[in-house]
Amino acid sequence: MITLLRNVNVYSPTHLGMNDILIANDKIAAIAPAIHLSSDAVRIIDGQGLAAMPGLVDSLVHITGGGGEGGFHTRTPEMQLTEASLHGVTTVIGALGTDATTRSLEELVAKAKALNYEGISAYCYTGSYHLPPPTITGSVTKDIMLIDPIIGIGEVAIADHRSSQPTVNELAKVAAEARVGGMLSNKKGIVSIHTGDSEEKLQMLHRVVDESDIPAHQFYPTHINRNQSLLEAGKAWAQRGGYIDMTTSTNAQFIADGEIPAADAIAWCLQQGISAAQLTMSSDGNASLPVFDNQGHLIGLEVGKVASLFDAFSTLASTSGVSMEQAIRTVSTSPADILKLPTKGRLVAGSDADIVLFDATTFDIHHVFAKGQHMTQEGVALVKGTFEDL
Incomplete structure (x- = not known):
């Protein structure tokens, strides 16, 4: 045609x-x-x-749904095709999150293949929040090399009470496996990092880079707009050559607790001199958005929306001092480059x-x-x- x-x-x-x-x-x-x-x-x-x-590239979507932190009845639904296409998203990267028990990698790969058949481009990560990571072949390297839709591992959780509390050595080892798998298959082998709101922030990533041969650009930390303190840590990480991603799905409680809207966070980073090539936004679509009290008890839960990505883009493109080109880069060109998708963005x-x-x-x-x-x-x-x- x-x-x-x-x-x-x-x-x-x-x-x-x-x-x-x-x-x-x-x-x-x-x-x-x-x-x-x-x-x-x-x-x-x-x-x-x-x-x-260019069509939007959403680097973090829970395309098969996510585990709800309020019990089995709060498991979030899988993404449907039009949740992406009606909002300009033409490429999605699927991931597991907290729940790698009732959600599986096999299901994730199958959903990615289904979305590709239905019309958009879909890839996915092996692993989940936890280390050692779940895999399909028994190896992170093999998953990336031998399973076409898999382009990296994630989202591995740090600085979060729901993580497996990984050590520096554990994170360095899995990053090395992803890096080798990416090199041998001409994929990025990226390590998508879920960043929680604990005081540790991105210190774990700095330690891995300091204590190993893994470069900063092997990691792709997200949720950096949780609060101003984490955003400052993200700036330091970017100044070291790393990438940082802002989450566009949010709710009133998150904002009240100090989360910075994704477009505002990107605009601030650009003002600080960080290159748009290092800055991205993703929706965290179909993830559970849990609200916890100070004791870690769940007090509310909503669902992330893929539609929020284009909304954040339009806000960013309308922001004083931000060009249309810069705004487009954060939702299309930069994620495509970071994820090594050369025909996208x-x-x-x-x-x-x-x-x-x-x-x-x-x-x-x-x-x-x-x-x-x-x-x-x-x-x-x-x-x-x-x-x-x-």
Whole structure:
């Protein structure tokens, strides 16, 4: 199928101005000011007045749902296709969290393959919050090398009362296994780190880098916007060459307790001189969002939303001192680069045709394409998940 998007204001993320975008099958074939094709087989969409950006890359989604900290009845539901596509998310990275007992890696890989079949791109991590990590093959290295959707390990929990309280040696060992697996399979082998709210913050990561040969950029800590103190620690980590990720799903209690909205946290980091290449946002979609009292007792629980990622992007792009290009990088280009997904995160010839057409003033999404397929139009899903109409 050949599709021509006419008269769109293209952000690659670099601003290219008014152009046409030619889509051939699942790839971008060309971007130019005027592309003329005479074939009746070409579908033409007039994007006059709309901006085009790469599809969002959500680096942390609990695509199979998560374990609820309030008991079996609070296990969160799995993600459906349109929860991503209607909100401009065309690539997701699935992960287990606290619950690796009633949620399995086999289920996670199967869900990633199902989402790929239904239309978006889906990858996943081996492991979970805990060390030693659960695996499919018995080895982190083998999981990354031999199982196509698996690109790293995570989210390994530190500085959190729900973690396995890992030692420096344990974390260094699993990072080394992921690094080797990534090198041998031409994947990133990233170590996604769940960062809790204890006073330890990111000290464990600094110790691993200080006491081993593992570089800072092997780790990808998230939830760095929990509070200003952790954000300051994130700044120090970024200054050491590491990446930091802000979580866009939140609730009123989290904000009242000091969490910084993701867009505000990114804007602050940019003001501090941290490169947008080191900064990302992710939704933590379909995760449980537990609220604990001072004794660690659960007093409330909500569910993370993939939709929050585009909402945070629109807030960031509207923030004084933050350019559209910087905002796009944090939700598309930078996570694609960090995760070593070379055909994602950019609108260039040869890249995957993951494209969001939106109004750059209102930030209303008008069209979403994933791997060249027209997924949504004017807020209506043209493609739905297998069981979404049942």
